[in-house]
Amino acid sequence: MDSTGDGGESEDAALLDALFSQAPVGLYLLDQDLRLVRRNAAAHNAAHGAATRPDPGTGGRWVGDLGPGFDDAELETLARQALQDGDWIREHLVRGRTPDEPRRDIVGAVSFFPIESDTGRRYLVAAIQDVTERQAALDRLDILHTAHRQLGASLDAIGSAEELADVAVPRLADIATVDLLDEPLRGLPTRAGPADPAAPLRRAAYRAVHTPGELGPIPHGELSTYGAPTPYSQALDDGRARLVRGLGGDEDWLSADPARGRRLTGLGVHSMIVAPLMAHDTVLGLLALYRNRRPAPFEQADLDLAVELASRGALSIDKARSYARERTIATTLQRQLLPREPAELSAVETAQVYLPGVVGPGGDWYDIIPLSAARVGLAIGSITGTGIEAAALMGQLRTALRTLAVQDLAPDELLVRLDEAARVLTDEQRGSLPPGADGLPDGLASCLYLVYDPIARTCTAASAGHPAPVLVGPDGAPLPFEVEPGPPLGWGDCCYETTTTELDEGCVLALYTEGLMSGRARSADEDGTPGGEPGTRRAVLERVLARPGEEQLHDLCDRVVYALLPERQREDAVLLLARTRALPDERVAVWTLPGDPAVVRTARRLAEHQLAAWELGELEFATDLIVSELVTNAIRYGEPPIRLRLIHDRGLICEVSDSAASTPHMRRAKSTDEGGRGLFIIGHLAQRWGTRIGRRGKTIWAQQELTSTGGSPQEVDLGDSFEP
Numbered sequence: 001m002d003s004t005g006d007g008g009e010s011e012d013a014a015l016l017d018a019l020f021s022q023a024p025v026g027l028y029l030l031d032q033d034l035r036l037v038r039r040n041a042a043a044h045n046a047a048h049g050a051a052t053r054p055d056p057g058t059g060g061r062w063v064g065d066l067g068p069g070f071d072d073a074e075l076e077t078l079a080r081q082a083l084q085d086g087d088w089i090r091e092h093l094v095r096g097r098t099p100d101e102p103r104r105d106i107v108g109a110v111s112f113f114p115i116e117s118d119t120g121r122r123y124l125v126a127a128i129q130d131v132t133e134r135q136a137a138l139d140r141l142d143i144l145h146t147a148h149r150q151l152g153a154s155l156d157a158i159g160s161a162e163e164l165a166d167v168a169v170p171r172l173a174d175i176a177t178v179d180l181l182d183e184p185l186r187g188l189p190t191r192a193g194p195a196d197p198a199a200p201l202r203r204a205a206y207r208a209v210h211t212p213g214e215l216g217p218i219p220h221g222e223l224s225t226y227g228a229p230t231p232y233s234q235a236l237d238d239g240r241a242r243l244v245r246g247l248g249g250d251e252d253w254l255s256a257d258p259a260r261g262r263r264l265t266g267l268g269v270h271s272m273i274v275a276p277l278m279a280h281d282t283v284l285g286l287l288a289l290y291r292n293r294r295p296a297p298f299e300q301a302d303l304d305l306a307v308e309l310a311s312r313g314a315l316s317i318d319k320a321r322s323y324a325r326e327r328t329i330a331t332t333l334q335r336q337l338l339p340r341e342p343a344e345l346s347a348v349e350t351a352q353v354y355l356p357g358v359v360g361p362g363g364d365w366y367d368i369i370p371l372s373a374a375r376v377g378l379a380i381g382s383i384t385g386t387g388i389e390a391a392a393l394m395g396q397l398r399t400a401l402r403t404l405a406v407q408d409l410a411p412d413e414l415l416v417r418l419d420e421a422a423r424v425l426t427d428e429q430r431g432s433l434p435p436g437a438d439g440l441p442d443g444l445a446s447c448l449y450l451v452y453d454p455i456a457r458t459c460t461a462a463s464a465g466h467p468a469p470v471l472v473g474p475d476g477a478p479l480p481f482e483v484e485p486g487p488p489l490g491w492g493d494c495c496y497e498t499t500t501t502e503l504d505e506g507c508v509l510a511l512y513t514e515g516l517m518s519g520r521a522r523s524a525d526e527d528g529t530p531g532g533e534p535g536t537r538r539a540v541l542e543r544v545l546a547r548p549g550e551e552q553l554h555d556l557c558d559r560v561v562y563a564l565l566p567e568r569q570r571e572d573a574v575l576l577l578a579r580t581r582a583l584p585d586e587r588v589a590v591w592t593l594p595g596d597p598a599v600v601r602t603a604r605r606l607a608e609h610q611l612a613a614w615e616l617g618e619l620e621f622a623t624d625l626i627v628s629e630l631v632t633n634a635i636r637y638g639e640p641p642i643r644l645r646l647i648h649d650r651g652l653i654c655e656v657s658d659s660a661a662s663t664p665h666m667r668r669a670k671s672t673d674e675g676g677r678g679l680f681i682i683g684h685l686a687q688r689w690g691t692r693i694g695r696r697g698k699t700i701w702a703q704q705e706l707t708s709t710g711g712s713p714q715e716v717d718l719g720d721s722f723e724p
Contacts, residue, residue, distance in 0.1 A: 227257025444490030
């Protein structure tokens with residue numbers, strides 16, 4: 001048994017010797033005081049030790065000597081943790097540099113596990129493996145994974161360039177710069193192939209590990225050109241990346257760009273990579289990576305990684321550039337489709353502001369439409385969606401609304417007709433969708449339409465899914481104006497409710513889109529009014545509008561924007577302000593006439609006297625003809641009571657109302673017809689004319705310009721159909 005036991009102990013010792021002599025990784029045996037008891041051949045070669053068995057000096061070494069070049073304190077902490085807790089520590093990564101090559105970074109995977117001898121004495125086995133190459137490959141893959149996650153998050157070319165620089169620094173380079181060609185950055189078309197080496201580039205991003213937040217030698221956003229021939233110009237010229245190792249400051253190409261060369265040598269750059277940003281065979285700019293802090297130079301694997309990063313960054317920048325170009329086109333289209341500055345109106349003073357959103361124009365719009373009888377129509381709305389399609393739909397819908405508005409339709413009836421037009425547009429949009437695509441929302445657009453009458457001083461409004469206007473009185477106090485919102489336009493078969501309110505002169509109406517209320521309003525500390533909920537933002541709007549009547553509306557628009565949108569909003573925002581005016585009573589003359597043909601002469605005399613009082617005698621001849629025709633038609637085809645009204649506005653408006661619902665239509669009378677020339681005559685004498693249908697009857701109106709000179713029978717061209 002003794003011999004058997006002795007043989008077993010000899011076999012165990014032989015196995016232990018074989019393990020320590022043949023294991024491919026460095027093995028160390030430490031006692032409970034962390035003194036080195038034994039190490040194998042691999043550990044000996046790594047540490048340049050002397051023997052695989054303990055020599056006289058081995059027993060005094062500490063655990064810190066296990067991995068030359070690694071942090072001794074970190075290794076000792078891990079070892080004591082494993083020895084005290086009895087837990088295994090598997091492949092903990094430690095980084096350092098070899099004593100023989102201080103410029104070379106190394107990575108080791110360290111494992112500790114405790115063991116106990118038959119006598120109860122505790123030991124610690126340590127295993128160290130050089131995983132520098134493996135970890136470098138994993139680090140590069142992780143950088144690519146980070147680039148995949150982060151690049152493309154911004155829809156701005158500059159933001160995409162900054163994302164690219166953030167990915168590269170500090171994990172790959174100590175300094176990174178991104179320079180973009182100026183023409184594509186400004187939205188101009190790109191040209192396939194390499195770029196002109198002398199083309200100006202704009203500094204889009206600069207990152208450095210030792211100067212966080214520094215703008216770099218070239219200020220952010222400034223233009224610069226690279227000297228030629230240099231690695232930069234060569235990369236632009238042929239679209240291939242360059243790796244420069246061992247930069248000493250005496251290279252020939254540095255003299256071609258001495259200012260940049262001095263900056264490189266002054267920063268201590270010893271290694272650099274220049275990679276073109278290419279997307280779809282088009283060079284968009286350059287990515288330059290530098291090392292000046294870490295001693296290890298760039299290697300071929302780093303160049304391959306930089307090329308891949310540049311490729312992904314270029315795609316992200318190109319997508320942002322394409323989006324910016326499309327957004328610019330859509331915004332330009334949107335602005336062109338919005339109304340121009342309106343002419344001076346007697347009914348209201350207006351001011352407006354349109355702010356495109358960060359994600360692109362969303363089809364928000366407004367309109368100011370002069371109507372008959374010195375009235376004005378105010379409209380505001382928002383199209384579902386963004387981009388060029390939304391802007392085009394906005395133009396179609398706004399044209400339809402203006403066409404309906406000039407027919408003097410009531411707000412509720414106008415929205416019913418506009419809803420029918422929107423439903424047609426919605427069906428067309430659904431028909432153009434590819435198979436399997438998501439359908440359009442139920443509502444194509446929202447719209448709020450108001451008509452203000454400066455004579456009656458009333459405002460009538462109807463809403464198709466749009467917020468009610470904000471109304472403040474001449475003294476700045478908020479006034480109620482509840483408009484019941486109906487369904488959005490495009491649902492079809494909808495009815496809308498109207499709300500009418502009387503307004504004093506000097507009231508301010510604020511029409512807005514949801515984008516104005518979707519931003520972050522200023523906090524209570526900033527303006528004294530807490531921001532947050534839409535209702536609270538509406539209160540902010542009321543507070544800003546509570547200004548004296550002398551305040552310019554354009555200034556009020558700016559104040560509203562400052563208060564409600566302290567930062568760029570995501571969606572479109574439109575604000576339309578209108579301050580009401582009242583037409584003085586002395587500018588309006590009204591007569592009620594009996595249904596007798598003999599009253600036509602009386603109507604002409606009344607009009608002549610009123611024109612004389614207004615000092616508009618030059619319009620007497622044309623006005624006599626218009627009054628005669630309108631009153632005669634009302635007596636012949638209408639129903640009493642008949643009312644004649646003259647309005648001295650920016651033009652002279654003549655209106656004749658009766659209680660019949662039938663509407664006249666202009667036609668070209670034949671030479672054999674005895675009648676049918678009345679409206680034709682009016683159309684030649686008046687600048688504008690039309691029919692307005694009311695709740696009780698109709699009104700035929702005609703408007704003359706005050707600047708026109710009075711005509712005589714010989715000066716009025718009535719066409720071939722007129723026979724005296």
